[in-house]
Amino acid sequence: MNSIFKYIFYATALLLPFLAFPKSSEKKITIEKPDMEQIKRDVTDPHSKYYYPRLMREYERNETIMTLQDYRHLYLGMVFQEDYNPYRKPNKNAEMEKLYYKKSHTRAELDSMISYAELSLKDDPFDFEQINFLIFALQKRQKTNRAAIWQYRLNHLLEAILSTGTGVDTENAWYVINPHHEYNILNFQNVVAEHQKYVEPYYDHISIKKTSDKSPEGYYFNIRYILEEYYRKFPEE
Numbered sequence: 001m002n003s004i005f006k007y008i009f010y011a012t013a014l015l016l017p018f019l020a021f022p023k024s025s026e027k028k029i030t031i032e033k034p035d036m037e038q039i040k041r042d043v044t045d046p047h048s049k050y051y052y053p054r055l056m057r058e059y060e061r062n063e064t065i066m067t068l069q070d071y072r073h074l075y076l077g078m079v080f081q082e083d084y085n086p087y088r089k090p091n092k093n094a095e096m097e098k099l100y101y102k103k104s105h106t107r108a109e110l111d112s113m114i115s116y117a118e119l120s121l122k123d124d125p126f127d128f129e130q131i132n133f134l135i136f137a138l139q140k141r142q143k144t145n146r147a148a149i150w151q152y153r154l155n156h157l158l159e160a161i162l163s164t165g166t167g168v169d170t171e172n173a174w175y176v177i178n179p180h181h182e183y184n185i186l187n188f189q190n191v192v193a194e195h196q197k198y199v200e201p202y203y204d205h206i207s208i209k210k211t212s213d214k215s216p217e218g219y220y221f222n223i224r225y226i227l228e229e230y231y232r233k234f235p236e237e
Helices: 003-013 036-044 052-060 068-080 094-100 107-123 128-140 144-162 180-188 224-233
Strands: 193-199 203-208 218-222
Touching (some): 036 068, 128 144, 193 218
Antiparallel strands (some): 193 203
């Protein structure tokens, strides 16, 4: 196993158990395998409505009229940005992690959680764990409007991933731009991950704890663009 696969395995397998992500609705998500080359053209074209700087400005403006296609381009289009870093490790602060898992919090503690999450998200806007903690703290502080905006963002980012496939085989694997998102998605699906393995040419397979005879053995994730970016930046490896 070379260094990139070791990184992907340990970076995901060691994640702490995480809060379940609430779904925005019971609506059925339309599945559409992404045309990554078209997405690349869209997000790099200044005349396109999906031009990446424009999309990110709308996202940061708390724009709640962004569509699923907008979010697909926002999430998947990140891999074509020069500052994209698929190996970025989530911000970890031992004291903050202890704080997250307390049964109750003071107002000052909740404010610290909000400040730390917002700072972390400036570095990595798609850190789903920090978004979830931010929503929790905002709700506890009764900042309902801000919490609702972040919940909208989180739901649509997760739906953008789920819309790329079904995850049941390699042909329908979910596309992710960060290995941590594999476990986030499984958490969102309310399933328990058990083992992970790499499947040629560019898939992760995570087996899950079966809850019924109809449950799949596990789910597949397409990590092609994570690997391509790694080898582009570190060709000697």
